[in-house]
Amino acid sequence: MAWWCWARAAGPRAHRLTVLLEPRRGFRRARPRTEEPPPAAAAEPPAAEARPAPPRRSLCPPPPARAGRPPARRLVRPLLFAVGFTGTAFGAAAIWQYEALKARVQTYFEGARADWLDRIRPQKRGDFRKQVNSWWNNLTEGQRTVTGIIAANVFVFCLWRLPGMRRIMFTYFTSDPSSRALCSPMLLSTFSHFSLFHMAANMYVLWSFSSSIVSLLGCEQFIAVYLSAGVVSTFVSYVAKMATGKFEPSLGASGAIMTVLAAVCTKMPEAKLAIIFLPMFTFTAGSALKAIIAFDTAGLALGWRFFDHAAHLGGALFGMWYVTYGHELIWKNREPLVKAWHEMRTKNTGKGGGRSN
Structure with missing residues (x-):
């Protein structure tokens, strides 16, 4: 009480000191503020419906607000999509391989003639196109195969930088079982990265293992495996999120790249690997695969949320x-699919020839 009496006797500055001291001491109610509350405060949901926001992960954009926990039956459509897309991808890869082999045989002599003309034709020095062609021809088949995948990831990364595209990117390029879109993000999120470091790390690993995986599976089969792995790993992530109730968006090619890494390490477990920043330490591919699986298993069991450990495990x-x-x-x-495609192509070619005559 003595502090309050002294403040009132202190002259023109007494009112300011009284306001500061009274709420702390509890002698009288504080004066109501005249400022209007911000509009966002009035629109806040009741405390009973509010859900604590998950910690923000540096590899993901801040998640939009989700309302409620989705029912388990929402996993039926993603499961059917994963099975159907995987079958379609391998079927298309088989037909692609058939067409590629057929075109390679038909253009063999034309390619030989073009090479002969290039040798006798005067070479242009300093031609940018020649330099690009020389760089492209020096790449391995695996590196040429993943170049398109890397270009697609870079393009989608640039789309994240456009403010007007944020809503579309959240809806279709991040995977979350509580989101409005369920099936298309299972594939599109495989090409989506919000962090430059995340994209650079994934693309470096893909580039490093591209020659091994393509020499092991072939170009067409690799593409089918890579796309199917992205969908399958995302579905495993959906199942884990529904089981734990921790819903937040996931994105990135890590699940598909874990499939590539696991396939190479399983087929060549004695191959020597090294970390880019520590090239002096080498280890076998089999040991690396075991360590990665153990790390992601621990992350999933302990609830670590920096990576999507369920998608990593699903891909591996x-x-x-x-x-x-x-x-x-x-x-x-x-073989039955390729044979049916060959018969259909032969029949269509015969019909076309009959009409032209």
């Missing part, structure tokens, strides 16, 4: 399963 297990059993079960049984 899919890669191990495919090179062990899936190749025999899926790819080596493509």
Whole structure:
């Protein structure tokens, strides 16, 4: 009480000191503020409906607000999409391989003639196109195959930088079982990166293992495996999020790249690997795969949320399963499909020839 009496006797500055001291001491109610509350405060949901926001991950954009927990039946459509897309991808890859082999045979002599003309034709020095062609021809088949995938990831990364595209990117290029879109993000999120470091790391690993995986599977089969791995790993992530109730957007090619890594390490477990920043330390591919699986298993069990550990595990297990059993079960049984496609092409070619005559 003595502090309050002294403040009132202190002259023109007494009112300011009284306001500061009274709420702390509890002698009288504080004066109501005249400022209007911000509009966002009035629109806040009740405390009972509010859900604590998950910690922001540096590799992901801040998640939009989600209302409620989705029912488990929302996993039916993603499951059907994963099965259907995987079958379609391998079927298209088989037809693509058939067409590529057919075109390669038909253009063999034309290619030989073009090479002969290039040798006798005067070479242009300093031509940018020649330099690009020389760089392209020096790449391995695997590096040429993943160049398109890397270009697609860079393009989608640039779309994240456009403010007007944020709503579309959140809806279709991030995967979350509580989101409005369920199936298309399972594939599109595989090409989506919000962080430059995240994209650079994933693309470096993909580039490093591209020659090994393409020499192991071939270009067409690799594309089918890579796209299917992205969808399958995302579905595993959906299942884990529904089981734990932790809903937040995921994006990135890590699940598909884990499939590539696991496939190579399973087929060549004695191959020597090294970390880019520590090239003096080498380890076998089999040991690296075991360490990665152990890390992601611990992350999933302990609830670490910096990476999507469920998607990593799903991709790794899919890669191990495919090179062990899936190749025999899926790819080596493509002959009926290719035969049916060949008969359809032959029939259409014969009909076309009849009309032209």
